Amino acid sequence: MMLRLILGSLRARALTVGLTVLAIALSVALFLGVEKMRNGARASFADTISGTDLIVGARSGSVQLLLYSVFRIGNATNNLTWESYQEIAARPDVDWIVPISLGDSHRQFRVMGTTPAFFERYKYRGGRALELAEGHGLEDLYDAVIGADVARTLGYVTGDPIVVSHGIASFTDHADQPFRVAGVLAKTGTPVDRTVIVGLEAIEAIHVDWQSGGQRPGAPTPQDVIRQMDLEPKAITAALVGVESRLRIFGLQRWINTYPDEPLLAILPGVALQELWQIVGIAETALIGVSAMVVITALIGMMAMIFSSLGERRREMAIWRAMGASPSVILGLLVVEAVVMAALGAAIGGALLYGGLAIARPWIDASYGIWLPLGWPDARELWMLGAVIGAAALASLLPALRAYRLSLADGMTVRI
Amino acid sequence: MPDRDQTPAVRLTDVLFRWPGPAGFTLDCPAFEVARGERVLLLGESGSGKSTLLSLICGIIVADRGRVLVGGEDLGKRGAAARDRLRAEQIGVIFQQFNLLPYASVADNICLPLRFAPERRKRAGDAGAQVTALCAALGLPPGVETAPAGRFSVGQQQRIAVARALIGSPPLIVADEPTSSLDAAAQDGFLTLLFDQLRATGSSLLMVSHDARLAAQFDRTVQLADIVTTGRTAA
Numbered sequence: 001m002m003l004r005l006i007l008g009s010l011r012a013r014a015l016t017v018g019l020t021v022l023a024i025a026l027s028v029a030l031f032l033g034v035e036k037m038r039n040g041a042r043a044s045f046a047d048t049i050s051g052t053d054l055i056v057g058a059r060s061g062s063v064q065l066l067l068y069s070v071f072r073i074g075n076a077t078n079n080l081t082w083e084s085y086q087e088i089a090a091r092p093d094v095d096w097i098v099p100i101s102l103g104d105s106h107r108q109f110r111v112m113g114t115t116p117a118f119f120e121r122y123k124y125r126g127g128r129a130l131e132l133a134e135g136h137g138l139e140d141l142y143d144a145v146i147g148a149d150v151a152r153t154l155g156y157v158t159g160d161p162i163v164v165s166h167g168i169a170s171f172t173d174h175a176d177q178p179f180r181v182a183g184v185l186a187k188t189g190t191p192v193d194r195t196v197i198v199g200l201e202a203i204e205a206i207h208v209d210w211q212s213g214g215q216r217p218g219a220p221t222p223q224d225v226i227r228q229m230d231l232e233p234k235a236i237t238a239a240l241v242g243v244e245s246r247l248r249i250f251g252l253q254r255w256i257n258t259y260p261d262e263p264l265l266a267i268l269p270g271v272a273l274q275e276l277w278q279i280v281g282i283a284e285t286a287l288i289g290v291s292a293m294v295v296i297t298a299l300i301g302m303m304a305m306i307f308s309s310l311g312e313r314r315r316e317m318a319i320w321r322a323m324g325a326s327p328s329v330i331l332g333l334l335v336v337e338a339v340v341m342a343a344l345g346a347a348i349g350g351a352l353l354y355g356g357l358a359i360a361r362p363w364i365d366a367s368y369g370i371w372l373p374l375g376w377p378d379a380r381e382l383w384m385l386g387a388v389i390g391a392a393a394l395a396s397l398l399p400a401l402r403a404y405r406l407s408l409a410d411g412m413t414v415r416i
Numbered sequence: 417m418p419d420r421d422q423t424p425a426v427r428l429t430d431v432l433f434r435w436p437g438p439a440g441f442t443l444d445c446p447a448f449e450v451a452r453g454e455r456v457l458l459l460g461e462s463g464s465g466k467s468t469l470l471s472l473i474c475g476i477i478v479a480d481r482g483r484v485l486v487g488g489e490d491l492g493k494r495g496a497a498a499r500d501r502l503r504a505e506q507i508g509v510i511f512q513q514f515n516l517l518p519y520a521s522v523a524d525n526i527c528l529p530l531r532f533a534p535e536r537r538k539r540a541g542d543a544g545a546q547v548t549a550l551c552a553a554l555g556l557p558p559g560v561e562t563a564p565a566g567r568f569s570v571g572q573q574q575r576i577a578v579a580r581a582l583i584g585s586p587p588l589i590v591a592d593e594p595t596s597s598l599d600a601a602a603q604d605g606f607l608t609l610l611f612d613q614l615r616a617t618g619s620s621l622l623m624v625s626h627d628a629r630l631a632a633q634f635d636r637t638v639q640l641a642d643i644v645t646t647g648r649t650a651a
Contacts, residue, residue, distance in 0.1 A: 001531060005520050008564075012519035315514050321476065322511070323580075324504020324532035326497050411476035412509065 006337050009316075013309065017341060020302045024345025027298040028388055029352040031291040032381055036353070038284050040372040042277070045071070048190045049269050051123035053249050056080065056088060056256055057238035059263035063279065066272035069100065069238040072110045072191045075168070076102065079235035084262050088239065091255070093248040096121055099236040101203045105168045109150050111196045113203030113236075119145075121240065124190045134158055135183030138199045141227060143182035147193040149366065151184045158183060162196065164206060166215075174206040176220040189371045201231035241266070295388055299395045302341060306334060306399040314410055317403060322412035331397075331404040338396030342389045350377065350385065423488035425588045425620035426450040426473055430482035433472060443468045445482075445644045452587065455614065455621040457631055460640025466624045469644060470590055473622070474507055475499030487587050504533035508581025508619070510591040515577035518566025522556075523547045525565045526580045536584035543583070550579035553616075554609050571602045578610055585617035592624050607633055 010017045049070050057065045058078035067073040089097045098121050101113035116138050119130050135158035138145060144162050151157070162179040166172040179198060187193060205226050209216045243249050249268065256266035317330050357372055365371045377385070431445040443465045450456050460466050471477045472484050475491045478499075484491045487506045491499055503509075508529070516525045526547050530537040540546050544561075551560055554575040560568075565576060574594055581589050591610075595603040611633065614621055623634070631637040 001524060001527065005517065005524060008519040008521075008524075009517070316517060319511075319515065319517060320528075321500075322474070322503075322509040323529040324500050326500040326532075328497075329532075411471050412474065412511075 002333075003336070003340075006333060006340060010337060010340065016305055016309070020298075020305050021341050021345045021348065023298040023301050024295075024342055024388070024392070025348035025352060027291075027295040028346050028349025028385070029356070031288075031295050031388070032350060032353050032377075032384060033356075034287050034291045035381065035384060036357070036372055037370070038287070040370045041368075043373070044189065044370045045276070046273060047125040049122075049124060050127055051121070051242065052240045052269055053243045053246070054241040054253055054256070054266045055238060055269055055272075056085075056241055056264060056266045059265045062265065062267040062272040063276050065238065065265055065267055066269060066276065068102065069240075070191065070269065072102070072112075072195065076237045079237060080239065080264065081235050081262055082233050084259065084264060085236055085239055087259075088241070088256060091252060093243050093245070093252045095242045095244045097242075098122070098240045099200055099233075100238050100240065101200055101233065102237045103168070104164050104166060104174070104203070104206070106150075106162055106164050106196045107154060109147075109153075109194050109196050110168070111144075111164050111198060111203075113198050113200045113233075115200055118197070118240075121242065122192070124188055124192070128188075130188065130192065131186040132183045133186040135181065137183055138197070139182065140180070141199060141202055141205060141231075142177065142179045142223075143199065143202075144179040145183040145185060145197045146181055147185050147195045147197075148187040149193040150196055151181075153366075156181050156184070164196070164198070166210070172215065176209075177206045177223060177226070189365070200233055200236070204231040204233050205229075295391070298345070299342070299388075299392055302338060302392065303395045303399060306338065306396060307402070310399060310403055310406065313403075314406060317407040318410055318412045321407055321410070327404045327407045330407045331400045334400035334403050335393050335396050338392045338400075339389055342392030345392075346385045346388050350381075424449045424451050424485070425454070425487060426622065427485040428472070428479075428482065429485075431472065431479045431484060432481040433468060433477065433479050435468070440648070441465075441468070442647045443472075443644055444646070445469065445472075448638075448643045450588070450620050450622050453618050453620055455611070455633075455635045456623070457634040457637045458622060458624045458640055459626065459628055459631075459637060460624065461626050464640045465644050465646040466592070466640055468646075469640070470592060470624065474509065474590060475503050501532065504529050505536050506586050506588055508583075508586045508589045510574070510577045510581045510589065510594045512593040513570065513574075513597040515580070516565040516573055518564065520565060521562050522551070522565050522568075522576055523561040525576060526550065526583055528580060529586075530584055533584065536586060540584035546583055547579070550582060550613070551576075553613060554579055555605075570597050571606070574598065574606060575609065578606075578613065582613050582617055582619070585619060587619055589614065589619050589621045590623075591621065593626070594623070595625070595627070595630070603630075 055065060055069050057069060058076060058080055060077050064074060068076050085099055088094060096117065098114060098118045102110060104111040119137055122130055133148065146156060158181050160181045162181060164174045164179060166174060185192060208221050208226055208229065243252055253266040253268070256264050320330055354374065357374055361372055361374065426449065428445050428448040433443045435441045458466065472479055473486060475486070478492055486502060489502055491502070494502065523544070527543050530540055530543060537543065547561055552558065556572060556575055565573065568576065574597070595606055598606055607630065
């Protein structure tokens with residue numbers, strides 16, 4: 001009955017209560033949304049690479065190496081010579097090694113040169129392997145395998161020609177040596193979806209007529225001549241390494257990091273990711289802080305609303321008192337009222353967020369490569385919702401205490 | 417447990433109350449009593465201390481000196497929560513106007529005091545049936561129970577307030593000018609209905625009014641000025 005009376009009182013003030021609930025709902029949606037994006041981004045990053053023990057590249061920063069080799073963000077400052085690559089590959093600790101060569105692009109997508117071993121060694125989301133949605137792998141020199149987003153965005157199917165541009169965001173095309181789409185990979189939710197994969201030799205082939213960043217003048221070398229040439233690369237961008245025994249990872253890493261002929265860097269992807277989180281964590285904390293402030297602002301709005309309602313509700317309080325309600329009942333009524341509003345706001349906010357996510361999810365995935373899961377709220381989200389409701393109860397204590405004092409002073413004799 | 421038939425519904429002895437504040441309003445009531453089942457009309461103009469007297473009897477405020485007994489219970493010896501509970505259990509209150517929570521249903525309004533008075537709720541038995549019976553006895557249209565109280569006319573609202581005061585048959589009904597917002601014809605009808613119900617429950621009635629014409633229907637009429645002296649003395 002008490003709850004029914006509280007709901008009735010709230011319904012009687014539908015407009016102000018509705019606006020207050022809406023403010024709480026929007027702030028809760030933002031608060032949860034930031035948390036969801038954060039978790040989604042983390043999970044998405046963490047799911048991108050698995051099964052690779054070490055990433056080797058030219059010496060730079062570990063985060064930088066991770067970003068350009070796996071996430072195709074930023075560029076390598078230097079390459080890794082083929083000799084060094086071969087020497088690492090020959091180490092007894094090395095179980096497998098996959099070279100990758102970056103630097104060219106097709107439209108807005110990066111082109112990556114690698115060996116067919118990439119398709120069996122690259123694993124994502126806890127050990128899942130890449131799968132072809134259609135076509136076949138790299139067989140011919142000018143075969144290209146494209147990621148799901150590349151195919152979807154550009155409307156490519158197997159057999160379509162692809163012209164690779166020199167460098168990234170450049171206007172110089174390798175038009176003389178077009179590739180053919182040999183296969184399209186199934187969606188992975190990783191940067192592979194936005195990558196055009198070609199053979200390592202093909203990267204050499206399209207640069208036969210190029211020297212120190214410029215095209216050599218004169219007629220291009222014909223393709224059949226190129227096919228006869230030795231297309232062993234002189235340098236690659238990075239290499240993914242799997243070791244024989246996990247116990248040997250650090251030994252191999254130390255050996256690579258102290259390699260005398262060339263400054264190299266070997267990183268453990270998980271450790272580099274942790275470093276990345278430490279950097280990103282500051283921005284994340286700031287975002288959570290801002291969204292928490294928005295929630296607090298909404299709750300202060302609610303507090304102001306309850307305060308301003310007290311004047312016109314003194315008569316109501318007097319009735320409660322005359323019927324035998326103690327001042328603490330009056331205090332409780334106002335706190336429960338606030339909790340009901342906050343709970344309603346939290347529920348609507350959650351619904352707004354999940355509804356919005358359901359609509360915006362494909363777009364977020366396409367634009368940022370972050371696939372946000374749409375499950376039931378997890379423990380942390382429920383905890384956050386609980387915290388919002390708890391904070392509302394706390395915020396309502398101030399006006400409730402004022403009502404308590406007013407009802408003590410007024411008793412049942414208020415006149416209006 | 418005091419004998420219900422012997423103990424007066426209300427007894428004030430040697431009561432002095434002073435409102436806090438520098439220019440404190442004081443109320444002095446040497447002796448006043450309402451017998452069980454008695455219907456007393458208290459005549460007094462506003463500002464004559466009737467609000468203070470009613471607040472003392474209802475246990476909202478506590479006398480600085482003397483004793484206020486309601487149903488034999490000394491209010492001064494009880495804490496604030498116990499006084500609130502006693503009010504809910506023993507007293508049905510009717511105001512001049514704005515008696516009801518406008519957003520709540522008629523039934524919820526009538527049952528409100530039972531929420532704070534477990535014994536009175538027990539006495540009421542089937543509260544829903546009681547509500548229906550009281551509404552019918554007070555001449556309210558059938559089926560009013562579920563409608564929001566704010567929809568009714570002033571006269572009807574006053575009758576709903578009577579039903580609320582009477583539910584669970586509290587020993588004492590305190591009414592503060594309940595008829596002043598009604599016209600003359602409605603006043604008579606209202607009082608007739610109220611008195612009929614009082615006979616049924618055996619409750620005492622202490623009604624404050626400034627209208628001496630009502631006196632004929634009461635057992636006893638008391639001039640407020642005869643039982644209390646008020647002053648505005650510096651503390």
